[in-house]
Amino acid sequence: MLHGLDAFAERIAAALAAALDLPADVVRLERPRHDEHGEFAYPCFRIAKERGVNPAQMAQDLAAGLDIDGVGAAAVGPFLNFTIAGTDLAAAVLAASLSDSFGRGSDGRTTLVEYSSPNIAKPMHIGHLRTTVIGAALARMYDFLGHRVVRINHIGDWGSQFGKLLAAWARWGDDDALKADPIGHLLKLYVQFHAEEEQDTGLKDEAKAAFRALESGQECPERALWRRFTELSLGDFETIYQRLGAHFDLVRGESWYEDQLEGLVQWLDECGVLEESDGAQVVDLSSEGIKTPCLVRTGHGTTLYATRDLAAARSRWQEFAFDHCLYVVGAEQTLHFQQFRMVLKRCGSDWWDRIEHIPFGLVRFAEGKLSTRAGRVLRLQEVLDRAVELAREIVEEKNPEHADKQRVAEQVGIGAVVFHDLKHQRQKDVLFDWKEVLSFEGDTGPYLQYTHARCCSILRKSGRPAPSFDEVDSALLQDSRELLVALGRFPAAVREAGDKREPMLVAQALLRLGASANAFYRERRVLGGDDPALENARLAAIDAVRRTLASGLGLLGVPTPEEM
Ligand code: ARG
Numbered sequence: 001m002l003h004g005l006d007a008f009a010e011r012i013a014a015a016l017a018a019a020l021d022l023p024a025d026v027v028r029l030e031r032p033r034h035d036e037h038g039e040f041a042y043p044c045f046r047i048a049k050e051r052g053v054n055p056a057q058m059a060q061d062l063a064a065g066l067d068i069d070g071v072g073a074a075a076v077g078p079f080l081n082f083t084i085a086g087t088d089l090a091a092a093v094l095a096a097s098l099s100d101s102f103g104r105g106s107d108g109r110t111t112l113v114e115y116s117s118p119n120i121a122k123p124m125h126i127g128h129l130r131t132t133v134i135g136a137a138l139a140r141m142y143d144f145l146g147h148r149v150v151r152i153n154h155i156g157d158w159g160s161q162f163g164k165l166l167a168a169w170a171r172w173g174d175d176d177a178l179k180a181d182p183i184g185h186l187l188k189l190y191v192q193f194h195a196e197e198e199q200d201t202g203l204k205d206e207a208k209a210a211f212r213a214l215e216s217g218q219e220c221p222e223r224a225l226w227r228r229f230t231e232l233s234l235g236d237f238e239t240i241y242q243r244l245g246a247h248f249d250l251v252r253g254e255s256w257y258e259d260q261l262e263g264l265v266q267w268l269d270e271c272g273v274l275e276e277s278d279g280a281q282v283v284d285l286s287s288e289g290i291k292t293p294c295l296v297r298t299g300h301g302t303t304l305y306a307t308r309d310l311a312a313a314r315s316r317w318q319e320f321a322f323d324h325c326l327y328v329v330g331a332e333q334t335l336h337f338q339q340f341r342m343v344l345k346r347c348g349s350d351w352w353d354r355i356e357h358i359p360f361g362l363v364r365f366a367e368g369k370l371s372t373r374a375g376r377v378l379r380l381q382e383v384l385d386r387a388v389e390l391a392r393e394i395v396e397e398k399n400p401e402h403a404d405k406q407r408v409a410e411q412v413g414i415g416a417v418v419f420h421d422l423k424h425q426r427q428k429d430v431l432f433d434w435k436e437v438l439s440f441e442g443d444t445g446p447y448l449q450y451t452h453a454r455c456c457s458i459l460r461k462s463g464r465p466a467p468s469f470d471e472v473d474s475a476l477l478q479d480s481r482e483l484l485v486a487l488g489r490f491p492a493a494v495r496e497a498g499d500k501r502e503p504m505l506v507a508q509a510l511l512r513l514g515a516s517a518n519a520f521y522r523e524r525r526v527l528g529g530d531d532p533a534l535e536n537a538r539l540a541a542i543d544a545v546r547r548t549l550a551s552g553l554g555l556l557g558v559p560t561p562e563e564m
Contacts, residue, residue, distance in 0.1 A: 244414065
């Protein structure tokens with residue numbers, strides 16, 4: 001299915017390939033640096049160099065010789081630029097963007113996206129916001145592009161730290177406190193354990209014994225408690241997932257792989273990669289350029305984080321035979337992912353390179369209320385509450401008559417936080433400044449939500465259903481090139497965002513669309529002119545903007561209220 005500007009790009013690539021006597025798939029079109037130069041550009045440097053000709057001359061010759069239906073070609077220095085004819089552009093973009101499948105694909109690959117994966121008994125913090133928001137957006141995008149998507153939450157619910165928690169509970173646990181604020185109480189126990197373990201050696205032994213009881217796999221009081229802590233934690237996480245619109249097909253804690261760990265270690269042994277090192281079992285990775293070996297079993301016989309990841313990867317492969325398995329996890333775990341991929345490579349698996357770590361940068365808070373001060377964990381729930389509180393003040397001021405202010409405040413507050421997270425290149429650190437996050441102007445979520453609501457309002461005021469493509473003379477939109485191009489680039493932006501695992505590309509495409517939509521209705525009268533055909537065409541354009549913003553913001557996880 002071809003969408004938006006794609007059909008033009010194909011036509012251009014085919015004509016260039018024929019003129020240059022190249023296969024069509026090696027002709028790479030770019031986006032011109034300046035919008036006045038058209039919609040697509042072909043830089044002639046490489047091919048000119050290969051053929052020993054002057055690139056500018058080559059661009060000129062090609063421009064003179066090419067004849068592409070609906071597309072003009074012009075040389076600017078070594079670049080060959082292409083401009084789509086106004087009527088062709090308007091017709092193609094409007095037809096595509098008024099269809100419900102605008103931008104959708106039928107890719108067919110199986111893509112697993114693991115994201116969020118918090119640790120139980122600890123509050124989710126701002127770092128979990130990034131993995132949750134980026135992962136949920138990627139999963140929605142792949143779904144939109146037609147992948148078979150499996151969303152996985154790899155909850156951290158296993159490891160010796162749970163022995164510590166159980167020991168602390170035995171000493172200081174308080175049932176009422178647990179009921180009132182499960183995560184708060186469990187965190188307190190954890191902190192207390194670490195404060196006292198140095199003076200109190202008995203505590204450490206109790207922790208070890210408790211973890212051994214857990215690891216035995218037998219039903220025991222420790223296991224029952226651990227299960228209770230897990231359930232309470234998951235309940236807490238769920239309220240956040242609902243607010244963020246994130247969901248999972250599989251919620252599988254690390255403990256789920258417990259009975260596969262023995263088999264995994266055996267597999268590594270059979271593959272001949274397992275070595276002894278100071279009583280522990282490791283996989284040496286120096287042949288893969290990694291100095292630190294991967295530790296899979298300690299001298300005491302306990303398995304580790306990496307062991308569970310290896311077991312999980314293998315189990316996922318057996319269950320889904322995935323084309324891609326993505327792990328949206330902070331950049332600080334890069335070494336861990338390099339190690340465990342290389343272990344799989346050394347084992348001779350032919351799927352290790354389908355495993356991909358999708359790292360992201362840190363969030364820093366600008367000073368002010370709710371900044372992170374030393375020793376204080378800023379809970380994600382608090383961040384979201386604060387965003388909604390600030391949004392409520394803005395809604396109160398901008399639209400005191402609104403029928404459901406609390407609901408809109410929730411949508412705007414959460415949407416602002418989510419959009420802010422996704423508009424940056426994911427690998428970069430993000431500076432979180434409340435004023436900027438919630439601004440209704442500039443490159444923000446509320447600005448796009450507002451643009452969407454504005455389109456809804458224009459359509460409501462027209463008092464009739466939005467015109468369908470057949471009812472519109474699209475040629476009347478020829479003067480709105482910028483808007484048409486911004487709409488027409490949406491499908492390619494989603495595809496590229498999927499290929500590069502970079503939701504920012506969708507966010508940026510929507511910001512350009514928002515800016516051109518605002519210019520469109522600021523400079524043109526949509527309703528109430530004396531030309532009904534023109535009104536029809538402009539209403540259709542507004543409807544296309546509304547649909548595309550709703551679809552694109554929906555992919556990012558930003559709600560789109562119809563009125564704000
Ligand atoms: N639970 C870990 C943490 O909060 C993240 C898990 C990431 N996923 C994985 N498969 N290792 O740090």
